[in-house]
Amino acid sequence: MNLLIMDLEATCYEKSPPPRFVSETIEIGAVMLDTTKLSVLTEYQCFVRPVLFPELSPFCRDLTSITQQEVNQGLSLKEAVYGLETLTWQHQSLFCSWGHYDRKQLKKECASKGVPYPFSAKHLNLKEAHSSFYGVKKMGMRGALKHLQIPLVGTHHRGIDDARNIAKIVQRMIQDGWNWLNYVESYEK
Ligand code: AMP
Ligand code: MG
Numbered sequence: 116m117n118l119l120i121m122d123l124e125a126t127c128y129e130k131s132p133p134p135r136f137v138s139e140t141i142e143i144g145a146v147m148l149d150t151t152k153l154s155v156l157t158e159y160q161c162f163v164r165p166v167l168f169p170e171l172s173p174f175c176r177d178l179t180s181i182t183q184q185e186v187n188q189g190l191s192l193k194e195a196v197y198g199l200e201t202l203t204w205q206h207q208s209l210f211c212s213w214g215h216y217d218r219k220q221l222k223k224e225c226a227s228k229g230v231p232y233p234f235s236a237k238h239l240n241l242k243e244a245h246s247s248f249y250g251v252k253k254m255g256m257r258g259a260l261k262h263l264q265i266p267l268v269g270t271h272h273r274g275i276d277d278a279r280n281i282a283k284i285v286q287r288m289i290q291d292g293w294n295w296l297n298y299v300e301s302y303e304k
Contacts, residue, residue, distance in 0.1 A: 117156060118239070118285060118295065119208040121145040121199070122277035123217050124181060126165050129174040139165035140224055141179070141186050143195050144274030146282040147206050150295065153286050159202055160275040162189030179272045193230045196221075200233035209299060211239040213256050213281050218302070236301045241281060244298045248288055256281055263287050 124142040145159040162185045165171075171183050190198070202208070212218055218238050225232045246253040251262060256277060260267050265283050269276030289295070 116150065117206045117208040118148045118150055118211045119145055119202060119206075119234075120148060120211050120241070120278050120282050120285060121217055121221075122212060122274045122281060123220060124179045124272060124274045125220055126168055126171060127175045127178065128172050132172075133168065137167050137227075138220065139163075139167055140192060140195070140220065141165055141171070141175075141181055141189070142274035143199060144276070144278040145199060145202065146278045147202060147208060148282050148285060150289060153289060155282060156206055157202065158275065158279075159198055161195045161198055162186050163192055163195045164189040166191075180270050181273070192224060192228050196225060196230050196233050200231075203233060209237055209239055209295075210234040211241050211281075211285070213240075213259075213277075214242040215240060237299050238302055239295060239299050241285060244293065244295065245284060245288065247298075248291075248293045256284070259284050 122144045123140050125138045125140050127138060128136065140163045142162050147156040149156050162181065164186055171186060176182065222232055242253055245259050257267060257271060260280060263284060265287060267280055269279065271277065
């Protein structure tokens with residue numbers, strides 16, 4: 116079994132979003148980690164075109180470093196999610212992410228856009244797992260990297276870089292004796 120570590124970025128505002136603003140995915144980053152060999156089997160990255168509020172706020176561009184042009188040229192959510200699903204056909208895997216945000220955002224957006232949710236009901240919350248395995252408070256990815264003295268590589272809040280950095284945390288946890296099988300949760304699809 117492999118772990119599919121996914122991190123997504125979405126449209127956002129620092130404060131006062133426009134009326135009826137709905138956040139939409141703008142990048143999907145994913146790393147397929149072989150938990151036995153502790154090696155990366157494959158990666159997936161794509162930009163996604165937001166359709167309800169297509170213009171990125173300056174705050175969102177600054178936070179993520181994703182440009183308007185990148186999302187304009189991005190895939191539709193349907194195409195992006197299909198790419199993610201293809202990974203799950205190629206490698207038997209369990210969907211993992213840091214916290215509940217990515218799972219909830221993907222589920223909600225797939226439902227609202229009529230795109231099939233690409234994963235099973237099972238999910239592994241790595242934020243929770245990191246906290247309970249090491250007996251430390253729940254923290255963001257940056258905090259966990261610091262806690263484990265792993266350097267943050269790339270740009271924080273870029274989906275692919277976040278997924279790679281989270282994969283580093285998971286590799287360390289497994290080296291330290293973490294048994295991920297004990298942490299799998301099941302959610303309504
Ligand atoms: P992350 O995986 O931490 O990069 O965050 C995923 C998404 O959450 C971002 O693309 C934003 O849409 C949203 N987000 C993260 N941090 C903030 C923040 N400080 N203010 C508003 N939205 C945020
Ligand atoms: Mg991210």
